[in-house]
Amino acid sequence: MNIGEAAEQSGVSAKMIRYYEQIGLVSAPRRTDSNYRVYGDDEVHVLRFIKRARTLGFSVEETGTLLALWRDKTRASAEVRDIASTHIEALETKIAELQGMVKTLSHLVHCCHGDNRPDCPILDDLAGAPARKGH
Amino acid sequence: MNIGEAAEQSGVSAKMIRYYEQIGLVSAPRRTDSNYRVYGDDEVHVLRFIKRARTLGFSVEETGTLLALWRDKTRASAEVRDIASTHIEALETKIAELQGMVKTLSHLVHCCHGDNRPDCPILDDLAGAPARKGH
DNA sequence: ATAGACCTTCCAACGATGGGAAGGTCAATG
DNA sequence: CATTGACCTTCCCATCGTTGGAAGGTCTAT
Numbered sequence: 001m002n003i004g005e006a007a008e009q010s011g012v013s014a015k016m017i018r019y020y021e022q023i024g025l026v027s028a029p030r031r032t033d034s035n036y037r038v039y040g041d042d043e044v045h046v047l048r049f050i051k052r053a054r055t056l057g058f059s060v061e062e063t064g065t066l067l068a069l070w071r072d073k074t075r076a077s078a079e080v081r082d083i084a085s086t087h088i089e090a091l092e093t094k095i096a097e098l099q100g101m102v103k104t105l106s107h108l109v110h111c112c113h114g115d116n117r118p119d120c121p122i123l124d125d126l127a128g129a130p131a132r133k134g135h
Numbered sequence: 136m137n138i139g140e141a142a143e144q145s146g147v148s149a150k151m152i153r154y155y156e157q158i159g160l161v162s163a164p165r166r167t168d169s170n171y172r173v174y175g176d177d178e179v180h181v182l183r184f185i186k187r188a189r190t191l192g193f194s195v196e197e198t199g200t201l202l203a204l205w206r207d208k209t210r211a212s213a214e215v216r217d218i219a220s221t222h223i224e225a226l227e228t229k230i231a232e233l234q235g236m237v238k239t240l241s242h243l244v245h246c247c248h249g250d251n252r253p254d255c256p257i258l259d260d261l262a263g264a265p266a267r268k269g270h
Numbered sequence: 271a272t273a274g275a276c277c278t279t280c281c282a283a284c285g286a287t288g289g290g291a292a293g294g295t296c297a298a299t300g
Numbered sequence: 301c302a303t304t305g306a307c308c309t310t311c312c313c314a315t316c317g318t319t320g321g322a323a324g325g326t327c328t329a330t
C-alpha cells in the first residue's frame with residue numbers, strides 16, 4: 001500500500017511517517033519503480049504502536065526505546081515498567097503544575113466582579129499587587 | 136539599569152527580554168551612547184507582569200492581550216475575566232487529557248509484573264493487543 | 271489528452287527558549 | 301596605562317513535533 005493508506009490505517013499522517021523515517025524511528029520501506037514508498041501490515045502495525053505511545057504522551061525518543069524493547073523478545077518487562085512509571089511521574093508533575101495555575105486563576109476569576117468597571121483583581125495580581133485576604 | 140539587572144529583577148532572562156522586544160510584546164527601550172538598552176522600574180514592572188502571566192500558563196499572545204488591557208484604564212474587567220476563564224478551561228482540558236494518560240498507564244503498570252519474563256502488558260497494549268478483562 | 275488525486279523532495283514555519291560566536295564597552299585592578 | 305573579566309550587542313542555530321506549501325513526477329479514470 002502507498003503512504004496515504006498506511007497513514008489512514010495507522011492514524012499517523014503521511015508527513016509524520018516520512019519524518020519518523022528520516023529520524024530513524026522507523027526503517028525505510030521498499031520503493032516502487034516510480035519511487036513510491038510501499039508499506040505492508042507489519043509497518044502499519046509499528047506505526048500504530050508509535051501512534052499509541054505518542055497518544056499516551058511518550059516522547060518520540062521514549063517511543064523509540066519502547067519500540068526497541070517491543071522488538072527485543074528477551075527484554076525484561078521491568079525495564080518497560082520503569083519507563084512507564086517514570087513517565088507517569090512526569091505526567092503527574094505536569095498535572096500538579098497545571099492544577100496550581102487553575103487554582104490561582106480560579107481564585108482570581110472568582111474575585112473578579114466582571115462587570116464594566118475597570119477595577120480588575122486579575123490584572124492587579126498580574127501586575128504584582130499584594131493579594132487581599134478573605135477572598 | 137542594564138538588561139542584566141532588569142532580567143534579575145523581573146525574572147525574565149535577558150535573552151527573552153530581547154525576544155519580547157523583537158516580537159513587539161514590549162517596546163524598545165532607550166539606549167545609551169554605547170548602544171546598551173536602558174531600563175527603568177516601569178519596564179521591570181511590565182516584565183514582571185509578563186513573567187507572572189507566563190507562569191500562569193498564558194501564551195505570549197494572550198499575555199500581550201492582557202498587557203494591553205492592563206494599560207487600558209477604561210477596559211471592562213469582564214473582558215479580562217473572559218480571557219482568564221477561557222484559559223482555565225484550556226488548562227482543565229489539558230489536565231483531563233494528562234489524567235487519562237496516567238490512568239491508562241497506571242493500569243498497565245499495575246498489570247505488569249515487572250520481573251524478568253518477557254511478557255509485558257504495556258507493550259502488548261501499545262502494540263494494539265485487545266485488553267484482557269478483570270485486570 | 272486531460273483532470274485530479276496521489277506521490278516525491280525540499281524548505282519554512284510555529285512557540286518559547288537556550289546556546290554560542292564574534293565583537294564592542296565598562297569598571298576595577300596591577 | 302594596560303589588562304582582565306564581566307557585561308553588552310547582533311546574528312545564527314537548535315530544540316520538539318507537526319503542519320504547510322511549492323515544484324515536480326505518477327497513476328487512474330474519463
